[in-house]
Each structure stands twice: as structure tokens, then as C-alpha cells.
Amino acid sequence: MRATMLYGPGDVRYESVPEPEILQPTDAIIRLSATCICGSDLWPYRGLQEISAPQAMGHEYCGIVEAVGSAVTRVKPGQFVVGSFCISDNTCPHCRFGFQSSCENREFMTGAQAPLARVPLADGTLVATDDIPDDDLVPGLLAASDVLGTGWYAADAARVRPGSTVVVVGDGAVGLMAVLAAQQRGAERIIAMSRHPKRQALAQAFGATDIVSERGEKGIARIREMTGGVGADSVLECVGTAESMAQALNCCRPGGSIGYVGVPHGVEFDGQQLFFHQKNMLGGPAPVRRFLPDLMELVLSRKIDPGKVFDLELPIADVAEGYRAMDERRAIKTLLRV
Amino acid sequence: MRATMLYGPGDVRYESVPEPEILQPTDAIIRLSATCICGSDLWPYRGLQEISAPQAMGHEYCGIVEAVGSAVTRVKPGQFVVGSFCISDNTCPHCRFGFQSSCENREFMTGAQAPLARVPLADGTLVATDDIPDDDLVPGLLAASDVLGTGWYAADAARVRPGSTVVVVGDGAVGLMAVLAAQQRGAERIIAMSRHPKRQALAQAFGATDIVSERGEKGIARIREMTGGVGADSVLECVGTAESMAQALNCCRPGGSIGYVGVPHGVEFDGQQLFFHQKNMLGGPAPVRRFLPDLMELVLSRKIDPGKVFDLELPIADVAEGYRAMDERRAIKTLLRV
Known part of the structure; x- marks a missing residue:
């Protein structure tokens, strides 16, 4: 598949990479319904934050579960899920205190500006909907992953x-x-x-x-x-x-x-x-997981429409233009269709 | 009368000064039942905080109201009162929000290591007891003025x-x-x-x-x-x-x-x-005034005994020794009898 890689300041490429695989029994692989570019992606894009290039970009995501590791019990293939940009087990004392973004096993999501992504600690991180949501709700649900949360x-x-x-x-x-x-x-x-x-x-x-x-x-x-x-x-x-x-x-x-x-x-x-x-x-980094069920419900019931925050929509192959538009403040936030 | 003046690092003197007078119609003059030395008095005593020497020392106080200005209505001569080290009007928006220590008219109390002291904004700052408290409760009530609060x-x-x-x-x-x-x-x-x-x-x-x-x-x-x-x-x-x-x-x-x-x-x-x-x-500086009525009640009803924090008691004329004892950590906190 192709995925978004940052090679250095201003140098975003959508290029061939191996498909993600289940590496841990607690992993899930999801097929993204949509993804997007975050304001925080601009820090390394602008050279204001050092990276180990090339770096797989993207930490906001929602989509259909493609596969799960053997230890995953709370989500299953075929379900629509939203996850936080902060990976958490949702069982440690910090998670139970509502600060999943300081989870003892915290990781930060990467590689989500792609058609497929690996989500570690799937049980603690992902929240599934009862049904597959209408397509027009996807931007709002994607927003819940980070920017709304x-x-x-x-x-x-x-x-x-x-x-x-x-x-x-x-x-x-x-x-x-x-x-x-x-x-x-x-x-x-x-x-x-x-x-x-x-x-x-x-x-x-x-x-x-x-x-x-x-x-x-x-x-x-x-x-x-x-x-x-x-x-x-x-x-x-x-x-x-x-x-x-x-x-x-x-x-x-x-x-x-x-x-x-x-x-x-x-x-x-x-x-x-x-x-x-x-x-x-x-x-601190937002404990999105604490709020996620409520935020998803607000979107699914159409009480809020955070998806309006996306003012530019591009096919993911044009991700580099999405970065440029945000860097130049021509766009507030770019949604990438996969 | 004599009062405590700091002339410079390590140089505390108990010396003749004019008696305080009502300067504003909102002032009160109180006759102190006891006073004490604060840990924060050690910053200038140790030369770690600049002062405009000689400086009248002391900001913790309780005692009997001696006189009040023409605009004071909530306390009257003869009453026993405790006040916060932060002078506040207790009516501005910050005071009503419970942050009297950021009062729009905030002053910091000075000159309380003396037999008599002037308290500005008496109505907002002082809390009176119903009766004159037993003498053994004075240390606890004095503590409420700052250290307990x-x-x-x-x-x-x-x-x-x-x-x-x-x-x-x-x-x-x-x-x-x-x-x-x-x-x-x-x-x-x-x-x-x-x-x-x-x-x-x-x-x-x-x-x-x-x-x-x-x-x-x-x-x-x-x-x-x-x-x-x-x-x-x-x-x-x-x-x-x-x-x-x-x-x-x-x-x-x-x-x-x-x-x-x-x-x-x-x-x-x-x-x-x-x-x-x-x-x-x-x-921040503690909004003692918010807590003062409750703290005084806890002391008066003998539910708490914060007065135990004073482990050295001296006649106020020996105030310099009180500073030395705290500076050398021989004493936790010095009560001064006036």
C-alpha cells in the first residue's frame, strides 16, 4: 500500500510501504474510513520539532476493524471504531483516574495517514459503534479522535x-x-x-x-x-x-x-x-478516551457537527497539498479520503 | 510604643515608633493579644528579598479592637478579632469569587509585631468572635490569621x-x-x-x-x-x-x-x-478570609488545636531572638506575647 511519510521539513511523500501487520496479540488493524492532518503535524513539517526521518505520519483515525490480535476481546473485525491519538490500556490506575493520555503503557498513534493502520492496545484504545454510521457522519467521528477530544x-x-x-x-x-x-x-x-x-x-x-x-x-x-x-x-x-x-x-x-x-x-x-x-x-495531551463514548454519541445523534471543522477535503494521494494548505493557513484542517 | 523593625539582613530591632493612627475611615486599630514570626519574614531577614529598610515587620495578628474609622460598621471597639495577612475589601468580584488574596484593593498587612497595629479595610478583613475567647485559645486563633489559613x-x-x-x-x-x-x-x-x-x-x-x-x-x-x-x-x-x-x-x-x-x-x-x-x-497567597470564619469556629469549639505549631514563646521585646531561633531552625514558629 501507499502511506504518508515525512522525510524532513516540507517534504511529505505518499509512497509505497509494507502493509501493517498484527505485531502484538493486543493489536488491531483498521481500514480507515477517513483520516486527516493535525496542527501538531506542522511542527515537524516546519522543522520546529526533530524527527527520525522518514517518519510515518498521522494519528487521527476511524474506520472498520480488519483484523485483531489473539488477546483482543472488545472489538472485532467488521466493526466501525474510533480511537484516541493516545494509545492506552484503559485499565491502569492513570486510565481509571480518567487520564488515559498518561497511561502506564501509553504510546502515541502513528501511521494513520494511510489506508490501513495498526492500533496497539486495541481493547483500551478503540470504541466501536453499534452499526456502521452514515457516511456523512465520518468527518465528525474522525474529529472525535483528537481535535474534538x-x-x-x-x-x-x-x-x-x-x-x-x-x-x-x-x-x-x-x-x-x-x-x-x-x-x-x-x-x-x-x-x-x-x-x-x-x-x-x-x-x-x-x-x-x-x-x-x-x-x-x-x-x-x-x-x-x-x-x-x-x-x-x-x-x-x-x-x-x-x-x-x-x-x-x-x-x-x-x-x-x-x-x-x-x-x-x-x-x-x-x-x-x-x-x-x-x-x-x-x-497535557488530552485523555480523549475518557470522553470518546460521549463525543461519539453526540455526533451519532447529530447533536453536534464537529466535522464542519474540515474545510478542505482531498484524496489521500494529495496529502502533500493538504500539508501545504494548512502550513500556509489556506485551510483550517484537511480531511483525507482514503 | 515599641515595635519590630527590620534594618537589614539579620538586623531586627524592637524600638520606639509612633503609635498607629486611623488614616482612612475604613481603618481599625487593634491591640494585639499575641503576634508571631512567619517563615516568610525570614526571606528578607536572610537578605534573600530586598526591603526598603527600616521596615515594620509582622502580618499575623489577633486582638481587641481599640478604635475604628468612621466608615467601619462590622467591627467595633472592644471586640476580639482575627484578620487575614491579606487586606481585602471582601466585596469586589475577586473577593466574592473566594479569592480575597487577589482583591482589587489588596494590601499586605505590616507592622503587626507590635502592641498596636493599624488594619486597613477593617470591614472586609477582620472577623469578630461573639465573646472574648479564653486565653489558651489565642495561639490557635492567631494561627488562623496566616499559617493555618x-x-x-x-x-x-x-x-x-x-x-x-x-x-x-x-x-x-x-x-x-x-x-x-x-x-x-x-x-x-x-x-x-x-x-x-x-x-x-x-x-x-x-x-x-x-x-x-x-x-x-x-x-x-x-x-x-x-x-x-x-x-x-x-x-x-x-x-x-x-x-x-x-x-x-x-x-x-x-x-x-x-x-x-x-x-x-x-x-x-x-x-x-x-x-x-x-x-x-x-x-498564590492564601485567601485566608474565605476560610477564616470556619477556621475560627474549629478553634473556638476546640475541634482543632493549631496553636501547637508554636514551639517557642517569647515576650515581644525578645523578638530578635525569635528570628534567630527560626533562622537557625531551633524553633518551628515563635509566638510573641505583647
């Missing part, structure tokens, strides 16, 4: 509750999903920080009540003004730069909460500054 | 709940009060990290179920072993050094919570490391 975790970590005033920093796909998550969790006011008309419109479609296009000091001043000088109850940081983190810290009220899900790059905190900020902070 | 906040920030496994980093007075707070909040297991027999004994008296005397990597390994490799649900960081913070981060389970109340000195966090640690973190 990550936005959801941002809202959970930032303790968004009914009536909350929420600021979402970042208008990438995760930020947009964070808006949706805040809306679903009953936030009263959701302020999306975005300068791009298309993303602003999508944020509003997902439930943003206000848009702030200013950034930096001006953005902070605008949020303070909008919240009567108080700051937001919850801030969802969905970028991971020093600038976005400063924005988050300064838009949040004392005693408020920041959920940060953009993997920090070049972010340093001074302990004493953080102390006097007096804000709850929780970050 | 700060330990309590550590447990609150670290979300200690019934059944929790808790690690307390630091065996100073705040750490010991954090043990007591964890015990009162129903923690099942309370592991106090301490190498000093006298402090270990006091930690056990306050409710510690286990003592770990190892530090650094060995201390972390010991906690992991004791928690089945998982880590603690809650860690209460009561020191504020890079070493103690590393201890806290590595003793806490993923998804667990760290309340840090030792003012950080020389602590830096790498954003990406913090992200992958995946721990809830909340620090």
Missing part, C-alpha cells in the same frame, strides 16, 4: 460549567472545537480570539458569542473591558506559544482556570509570577 | 477530599498546618516529608499517617513505592524552592493536583515539561 479536554481542564465566561485563545481547529465544547458544557459567554473572518464565522457557528480580533496587550485589555475588569472564569489555550500563554494568563480571573492543550514550544514560566497570577492550570 | 488553602487548591492520598512537602509551620488541613478534610493517607524528629512528631500529632525522611530522587522513589507506582492524588507544596517544587511535581499522579503556597524563589518551569506532567496546579 482535545478541545473538549481544554474545556474540562478549565472547568467550564453552565454560566461560565470563557475565552478561547487560538482559532485553529482545536480552538474551534474548544468553542464547541464550551458551548456544549453550558458556557454563557464564549469569547473567541481570532483575526480571520472565515475562522470567526466558524467559531460563531460553533457557539462563540463574541469575537475579539485584537492580540497581545490590546487583546488582554479588550477582554478585561468585556468582563468588567474581572477576567474570564475559564481560558482555553489552544496554541502553545509564549505569546498565547501570556494571553491566557492575563485574560483569566484570579482563581479561574486555564486548560492548555497547545503543546508548548518555547514557553517558560517564572514560578513567582505564576504564584501571584493565582490561576488553576492543567495541560 | 495558608495550609488550609494548600489543601483546598490541591483538592484534598475524603479518601485522598496526600503528600505534604515541607515541615515548616505551614507544612504542619497543611497536614492538619488535609486531616480535617478527610484525607485517608497523609505522607509528611520531614527529616526532623521533632517536626515528624508534630506532623503525626496533626494527622500524618506516614513520614518520609528521604529527599530528592530518593524521596520521589519512596513516594512512588508507597503509592503503588501511582503517585499522590494531592501534593501540598509548602516551601517554594526549585527542589521542593520538583519533589511536588514528581510525587503527584497525572491528573492529580498540586497546591503550592511557599512563595517561589528561584523556581522556573519549562512549559512543555509542565504540559506532559499533566497536573492541576494552583498557587
Whole structure:
């Protein structure tokens, strides 16, 4: 088969590789219904994160189980499944505590930008639907695998509750999903920080009540003004730069909460500054597995449509163009048809 | 009158100063029943924090109201009161949110190591008892002003709940009060990290179920072993050094919570490391005013005896010896009789 490999900065190739095989009795092989490109794939694509090239790309996936190892009991061939980008056994103490993304046996999914992929720890990682879902639901279910689950975790970590005033920093796909998550969790006011008309419109479609296009000091001043000088109850940081983190810290009220899900790059905190900020902070890779059954149900029952976050759809053979479009911010998120 | 002034590192003097006066209509003057020396007073005493010398010392206090300004309505002369080391109006949005230590009109109390002290924003800061308490309760009530309230906040920030496994980093007075707070909040297991027999004994008296005397990597390994490799649900960081913070981060389970109340000195966090640690973190000066009525009730009803944390009692004229004893770790905490 052919699969997506990253050879170095800007060098994505869709090329022949061996088909994945069951390597462990806990593995499953799935035939992908669709896959996609993640904002985090752009870090190595841009040369901002070292890789051991060539690297098999892709960690967001849903599809039909093709084969399972001898120890797999909870999913079977022919079922439609969605899995988290974090592979977890879902039985260790960290998993049972709801932090499957810190599983004692955690792995990160790879090789999912391909027609077939191997999923380790299939029983702990995959969630099957009762029936094969309608095709138009596939993008939404695919989103649950990472981008929706990550936005959801941002809202959970930032303790968004009914009536909350929420600021979402970042208008990438995760930020947009964070808006949706805040809306679903009953936030009263959701302020999306975005300068791009298309993303602003999508944020509003997902439930943003206000848009702030200013950034930096001006953005902070605008949020303070909008919240009567108080700051937001919850801030969802969905970028991971020093600038976005400063924005988050300064838009949040004392005693408020920041959920940060953009993997920090070049972010340093001074302990004493953080102390006097007096804000709850929780970050990390999202424990998507905790939320997955609920998120899939929301999609299957058509209560939410996170699939709208994909604004570019390409055949997987054109994956390189998908990376370019996201790198150049021509696309928010690229869905790849396999 | 005479009062405690810090002239520079190691130079504490009890010397003549003008009596405090009502400067604002919201002020009160109180006659202290007792006062004490805080661990944080040692930072400038040791030259680790710059001061504008000479500086009036002391921020923990309780006593009888001597006079009030024309705008004060909630306390009156003759009442016994306890106040927080953080002066707050208790009406602004941050106060109403329970974070009086980030009050829009926050000041930090000074000049309380003296027979008389001025308390700004008296209505928001002071809590009066119904009657004049028995003399033996004064140390406990004095503790509520800062050290007990700060330990309590550590447990609150670290979300200690019934059944929790808790690690307390630091065996100073705040750490010991954090043990007591964890015990009162129903923690099942309370592991106090301490190498000093006298402090270990006091930690056990306050409710510690286990003592770990190892530090650094060995201390972390010991906690992991004791928690089945998982880590603690809650860690209460009561020191504020890079070493103690590393201890806290590595003793806490993923998804667990760290309340840090030792003012950080020389602590830096790498954003990406913090992200992958995946721990809830909340620090800051304690919003003692939020807890004060409950803490005072616990002391007045003799359900807790935080006054045991004072292991040295001196007449206030000997305040310099009180500082020396704490600096040399001969005393945990010095009570000053006025």
C-alpha cells in the first residue's frame, strides 16, 4: 500500500510501504474510513520539532476493524471504531483516574495517514459503534479522535460549567472545537480570539458569542473591558506559544482556570509570577478516551457537527497539498479520503 | 510604643515608633493579644528579598479592637478579632469569587509585631468572635490569621477530599498546618516529608499517617513505592524552592493536583515539561478570609488545636531572638506575647 511519510521539513511523500501487520496479540488493524492532518503535524513539517526521518505520519483515525490480535476481546473485525491519538490500556490506575493520555503503557498513534493502520492496545484504545454510521457522519467521528477530544479536554481542564465566561485563545481547529465544547458544557459567554473572518464565522457557528480580533496587550485589555475588569472564569489555550500563554494568563480571573492543550514550544514560566497570577492550570495531551463514548454519541445523534471543522477535503494521494494548505493557513484542517 | 523593625539582613530591632493612627475611615486599630514570626519574614531577614529598610515587620495578628474609622460598621471597639495577612475589601468580584488574596484593593498587612497595629479595610478583613475567647485559645486563633489559613488553602487548591492520598512537602509551620488541613478534610493517607524528629512528631500529632525522611530522587522513589507506582492524588507544596517544587511535581499522579503556597524563589518551569506532567496546579497567597470564619469556629469549639505549631514563646521585646531561633531552625514558629 501507499502511506504518508515525512522525510524532513516540507517534504511529505505518499509512497509505497509494507502493509501493517498484527505485531502484538493486543493489536488491531483498521481500514480507515477517513483520516486527516493535525496542527501538531506542522511542527515537524516546519522543522520546529526533530524527527527520525522518514517518519510515518498521522494519528487521527476511524474506520472498520480488519483484523485483531489473539488477546483482543472488545472489538472485532467488521466493526466501525474510533480511537484516541493516545494509545492506552484503559485499565491502569492513570486510565481509571480518567487520564488515559498518561497511561502506564501509553504510546502515541502513528501511521494513520494511510489506508490501513495498526492500533496497539486495541481493547483500551478503540470504541466501536453499534452499526456502521452514515457516511456523512465520518468527518465528525474522525474529529472525535483528537481535535474534538482535545478541545473538549481544554474545556474540562478549565472547568467550564453552565454560566461560565470563557475565552478561547487560538482559532485553529482545536480552538474551534474548544468553542464547541464550551458551548456544549453550558458556557454563557464564549469569547473567541481570532483575526480571520472565515475562522470567526466558524467559531460563531460553533457557539462563540463574541469575537475579539485584537492580540497581545490590546487583546488582554479588550477582554478585561468585556468582563468588567474581572477576567474570564475559564481560558482555553489552544496554541502553545509564549505569546498565547501570556494571553491566557492575563485574560483569566484570579482563581479561574486555564486548560492548555497547545503543546508548548518555547514557553517558560517564572514560578513567582505564576504564584501571584493565582490561576488553576492543567495541560497535557488530552485523555480523549475518557470522553470518546460521549463525543461519539453526540455526533451519532447529530447533536453536534464537529466535522464542519474540515474545510478542505482531498484524496489521500494529495496529502502533500493538504500539508501545504494548512502550513500556509489556506485551510483550517484537511480531511483525507482514503 | 515599641515595635519590630527590620534594618537589614539579620538586623531586627524592637524600638520606639509612633503609635498607629486611623488614616482612612475604613481603618481599625487593634491591640494585639499575641503576634508571631512567619517563615516568610525570614526571606528578607536572610537578605534573600530586598526591603526598603527600616521596615515594620509582622502580618499575623489577633486582638481587641481599640478604635475604628468612621466608615467601619462590622467591627467595633472592644471586640476580639482575627484578620487575614491579606487586606481585602471582601466585596469586589475577586473577593466574592473566594479569592480575597487577589482583591482589587489588596494590601499586605505590616507592622503587626507590635502592641498596636493599624488594619486597613477593617470591614472586609477582620472577623469578630461573639465573646472574648479564653486565653489558651489565642495561639490557635492567631494561627488562623496566616499559617493555618495558608495550609488550609494548600489543601483546598490541591483538592484534598475524603479518601485522598496526600503528600505534604515541607515541615515548616505551614507544612504542619497543611497536614492538619488535609486531616480535617478527610484525607485517608497523609505522607509528611520531614527529616526532623521533632517536626515528624508534630506532623503525626496533626494527622500524618506516614513520614518520609528521604529527599530528592530518593524521596520521589519512596513516594512512588508507597503509592503503588501511582503517585499522590494531592501534593501540598509548602516551601517554594526549585527542589521542593520538583519533589511536588514528581510525587503527584497525572491528573492529580498540586497546591503550592511557599512563595517561589528561584523556581522556573519549562512549559512543555509542565504540559506532559499533566497536573492541576494552583498557587498564590492564601485567601485566608474565605476560610477564616470556619477556621475560627474549629478553634473556638476546640475541634482543632493549631496553636501547637508554636514551639517557642517569647515576650515581644525578645523578638530578635525569635528570628534567630527560626533562622537557625531551633524553633518551628515563635509566638510573641505583647
